[in-house]
Structure formats: structure tokens, C-alpha cells
Amino acid sequence: MTTTVLNAASDSEGSFHAPGPGSFELPPVFSIGELGVTKPMLLLMLSVPLIVIFFWAASKKSAVVPGKLQFVGEYVYGFVRNGVARDSIGSHDFLKFVPLLFTLFTFVLVNNYFSLIPFLQFPSFSRFGFVVPIALLVWVVYNGVGIAKHGFGGYLRNVCIPGGITGPILVLIIPLEFLSTILVRPATLALRLFANMFAGHLLLILFATGAAYLILDSGNPWYAPVGVLSFFMGIAVSFLELLVLFLQAYVFTLLTAMYIGGALADEH
Amino acid sequence: MNDVPPPQDPWVAFGRVAGGVIFYGGAGFLLDRWWDTSFMVAIGVVVGAALGIYTVAMAQRER
Helix, strand or coil: CHHHHHHHHCCCCCCCCCCCHHHHCCCCCEEECCEEECHHHHHHHHHHHHHHHHHHHHHHCCCCCCCHHHHHHHHHHHHHHHHHHHHHHCCCCCHHHHHHHHHHHHHHHHHHHCCCCCCCCCCHHHCHHHHHHHHHHHHHHHHHHHHHHHHHHHHHHHHHCCCCCCCCCHHHHHHHHHHHHHHHHHHHHHHHHHHHHHHHHHHHHHHHHHHHHHHHHCCCHHHHHHHHHHHHHHHHHHHHHHHHHHHHHHHHHHHHHHHHHHHHCCCC | CCCCCCCCCCCHHHHHHHHHHHHHHHHHHHHHHHHCCCCHHHHHHHHHHHHHHHHHHHHHHHC
8 A cells, every 4th residue: 555655656757746535546456357346345344353353352251350351342342332322322222222333333443443554554434435334324223213212203203393492483493403313414424434534544645655755756855854744744643543533433433322312312 | 320311412503504504505596596596595595504503592492
């Protein structure tokens, strides 16, 4: 990955090509018939066995006094179960949704951290096509849960009529509130994850290729100190990304839990 | 186990304003197409945003 980007950055005799959306359209690693299998696809498929093996190993020897691995596994599970699911859905029916939320959290988290692991170095969810299915899944779940609890008409009433408003102005508010819950929610959920992964990775590519170009290929030794600065900016942004990658996985799971909790709530 | 009411989606305010802008802006856009004017979309966007903010304020007061 790094080498291809570096080549792309300095292919035509010393002119620098800034990275852009094209930097995310990687050539297929190999092809199965017509289908080109790209790096993000492989990363996505790698993430699932990684998660399964980790939590299998963590729960294999369940001891009363947990070992290190079991402690980490239980800590992550407890974080999603208590910190996200119970606090957002309420202690009455949160337990049903813990498997979904836990899977979402670990899946997004591992795929995000691929962004910083050497040689992998690509966040799968910087491709919008991978974010849309999980956002749609969340959409189906929270609407389905609401309809199952309140019936179709009852759920529609809950969705369309916000608390605190009475009188004729309600007619103007209903379509707005409907769009807000049905359309804006899944769109922002998907865009937030995608845009954060995309922008963070773009920034890293920019600083890395910028440093390489300024130090190695620019042909002007006076540019080298700026290249060093660019290099250290890249390191600094990597540390920022450490935080962002976790936060986005957390926010995605937390909002999913809040949508489910909102759909289950009785009245506004 | 404490049974405090679950916290509300913090993005609900954004959703309401955006929903208002989409719906009333869209309505204004269609009216523009119909009447061959060009200002209804602007009015729609402003009205939609205002209604969104109004909804946020009233829902907040209710809590």
C-alpha cells in the first residue's frame, strides 16, 4: 500500500500529486472471474475470524479469577453491555440487544483499527459501500423493534408526534419529525462513520506522501526540514486517529442503542 | 439497578432541523418548478429550519 502510494506520488519526474478520493480506489488484489477482490474486502473478511478467535480464546478458560485475556474480553463485553446497552435502552429489555450491539461495536472497532496496523493500514469503512449495509441493518432493527412493540400505527404516531407540541402547528411538524427519524438518522449514522474514516486516512496519506516527497524527491534540500515537520505531523495525526477510531466505533454503537431505546420508549 | 429514563439521542436536534430543511426546502423547490419562480426554495429552507428549532425547543421544555 505505502509503496504504491509513494510511487503514485512521485511517478512523473518530481511533481507531487496530492492524495484524493482516488487514493481509496485500490486495484484488485486478485480476481475471481469478473469480481475483483480488493484490500478492504479482504480486511473485512479478516476482521471476523480475528474477533471470533479473540473472544473464543478469552472465554475458553473461564476462571473466577480471570487471566489477562479473559479480563480484556470481559472488560469489552461489560463496556458494551453496561456502558452502552443498559444505559441507553433501560434495564428492562436491554439484554436482547446486547449481542447485536456487541457485534457491531467489535466489528466496527477492529475494522477501524486496521487503519493504523502496519501493512494493513486501511480503514474498511472509508469505503461508503461497506458502511451503508450496517446502517441499513440498524435502520431495520430500530424500526422493526418499534413496530413490534407499539404496532405499526402506534409506532408511526410515536415517530411523527414530538412531545410538548399541541394545536394546529402539529400539522407542520409531523412531516419534519417523520423525516428526521426515518431518513436523517440512518443517513447521518452512515455518513459520520464513513467521513471520519475517510478524512482521517486521507490526512495520514497526505502527511506521509508529503514527507516522502519533500525529503526524497523534491530535489531541493531546503524542503527537507518541512518534510521532517510533515513526517512528525503524520505521527501526531496517528495518535489523534487512535482516539478517533475508537470514538467512532463507540458513537456508532451508542447511537444504535439510543435509537432502539427511543423506539421502545412508551410516550414522549 | 437504577431505572433512570434512558438518555435521548443527542443528534435529535440536528435531525429535526435537517428534516425541516429537507421537507420544506423540497416543497419550496417544487413550488418554484411549478410557478417558475426562484425564491420559494429559500423561504422553504428558512421556514423548515425555524420549525425544526421550534420543535427542538418545545420538546426540550417538555422534558
